[in-house]
Amino acid sequence: MSFWTFVFLVVIAGMAFELVKQRNLARMGHVEDADGKLHKAVSARDAELQAEVTALRERVKVLERIVTDEREAQRLSSEIEKLRDE
Known part of the structure; x- marks a missing residue:
């Protein structure tokens, strides 16, 4: 060889x-x-689920902030309307 x-x-x-x-x-x-x-x-389905979990976590953060905020009622309702418009 x-x-x-x-x-x-x-x-x-x-x-x-x-x-x-x-x-x-x-x-x-x-x-x-x-x-x-x-x-x-990572499969495409796993990536999609991860993106959905991230979006839901952001929504929970906003809801927690709204619930625990000690501001006056008018200011709170205007902030809720602003978040709905987004």
């Missing part, structure tokens, strides 16, 4: 190993970034 045949076989073996590694990571639901760090793969 010549030197270049050996180099070719080593390169092919490295590519096959990387392919098997990426396939196994994908099966487990992980993605490897350019730095070699593993991250959990």
